[in-house]
Amino acid sequence: MSQDRHKFVKAPENLAIRSARPSGRAAGRPTGEFLWVDYKENQSKARDLVRSKQAFVRTRHHRLRREKQAQHNGSLPQCPSHPVASSSTSKSDSDEDDHERVVLTPSPQAGVTDGSPSLAISTNHNPNIYFHHYRIHSSRACFPLCSKDVTVWFWKKAVEDPTLMQIKLAISAAHRAAILSASGAPSLAVQKPAQDALRFRGETIKSLRYILQNTSTMCYEQTVFIISHIIVSEGLEANVDAANMHMDAVRQMINAAGGMDLLGHGTLSMLYSCEFLRGIMCSTVPKLDMCAKFQTRVLKESAFFKANNHFTISSTLGTRIFNSPWSQEIHPIFKSILSHFRQLVSYYESFNEVDVEPMSVENDCLLYLNYRLLSLPFECLLTPFEETLRLSVLTYCCVRIWNLFGVPCLGALLEQLRRSLFRSLYLFQSTAPDLLFWILFIGSLASRGMKTSSWFLAHLTDAAEQMGLKNWASAASILETFFFGSPELNWMISVLHILRANAGLSPQSPFLLISSPVIGPQSAGPSHFTKVRPLQTWRNFEPP
Secondary structure, eight states, rough: GGOOOOOOOETTOOBOOOOOOOOGEEEEOOOSSEEEEEEEEEEETOOOHHHHHHHHHHHHHHHHHHHHHHHHOOOOOOSSSSSOSSOOOOOOHHHTTTTOOEEEOOOTTTOOOOOSOOOOOOOOOOHHHHHIIIIIIIIIOOTTTOOOHHHHHHHHHHHEEOOOOOOOOHHHHHHHHHHHTTOOOHHHHHHHHHHHHHHHHHHHHHHHHHHHHHTTOOOOHHHHHHHHHHHHHHHHTOOOHHHHHHHHHHHHHHHHHTGGGSSSSSHHHHHHHHHHHHHHOOOOOOSOOOOHHHHHHHHHHGGOOOTOOOOOOOOTTTTHHHSSGGGGGOHHHHHHHHHHHHHHHHHHHHHTTTTSSOOOOHHHHHHHHHHHHHGGGGGGGHHHHHHHHHHHHHHIIIIIISSTTTTTHHHHHHHHHHHHHHHHHHHHHHHHHHHHHHHHHHHHHHHSSSSTTHHHHHHHHHHHTTOOSHHHHHHHHHHTSSSOOOHHHHHHHHHHHHHHHHHHHHHTTSSSSTTSSOOGGGGGGGGGGOOOOOOOOOOSOOOO
């Protein structure tokens, strides 16, 4: 085909999106504002060509609209006129066509401030979707009690360090894979972000090796900060051995640098995030002691420990935990932790209504209470009843506050809860059936898409039947007296409603608490709740 067959048409000024990049002989011609077409095929009005034109116009429109919005929000630094050179010079032109140089711009629909209005990176895979996922989902899961400024601070730290940026993308990809898996997405859709997470983490470890080889120029705190993100990435995927190995290395580096009291608050927060993820995977002594600097800041600045601040949005929230006959046997240290946790739940559920400025210390308070729960079995001797309650509170925290639905490390915690509950099931049935119902409800929510799901749902059905719960109102009246609030009941029941439908429960099932409420659009929960893997077994599932 001769070159005179190719014509180009300039896109109208009021349309916007990126152009389709030409390949072959047309690759050397100007791109970005033009769509190259074969006018003979154009005359034949081929369907594929029509679709290509529509895609060109639509894509360019959205791109220009995003740029206009970014300029409206603030000055947008001009991108480099030439793309960043790839690290591999042996790539062919056709391979380079698949590599997109990404410019991260503020997203009006994100609802989360972007710490970097313009960021250009070179990579072998498109990280656009992971940037977006981190800003929308992962950042909120990492900092559920923080203001936007805290998210921006962590994001700017990543912008300044390419190694840190890679591991944040790995965390985002792993989180996305977990959500897709728990939502019943096709295996191919889950496989892509899972592979990208491994690739990003591998690139981070390579960069970290180079940093460790140059100890004369190495910044110890920044290196610890990077490794802590690697531990989080490994922990999310339940790689216990890798997380323990990295944690041992971090502890040695901290001791060599003079101790944890010399580290900044952001680094300390990341380290205790590592302890939290490692702790829910294995019931072992925390590898890091509670830093006096971290603890002092939480106790002095956190609103939860100030007597004049009370966030309880319901007079019944947590009352059964403190007023029931069985609660009198709870260890005083454990009961004190539960009291502060009650304040935290109230604060979280009324986050937009409380008269307290959100600060990073509130998120540190969450980490502090989680650390206390994880280290509690090594501070005092807990009964099987108390141990089951401790694991249940941790599970609730993972599901409701940290939003770790579908994450593999949550599966490890649920297995611990199932085994502990199985050993003390008769005791709960005879002394605390209301608490048993709440625990099984939490386990059913947290285990969706996991192998323990059928066990929790089957026993939840039995517990509802034992207590004579005939409608949702009677069930909600019990749940609200534990760590539940009215705002969260709707979205939680919507999840169980989907679980029940996918499990094939008949309308005559005693599990009637799911069938009563009508879920409105505001209480339907996140969009990834729309699909749930069908459950395979119900009654014939017993722990080993």
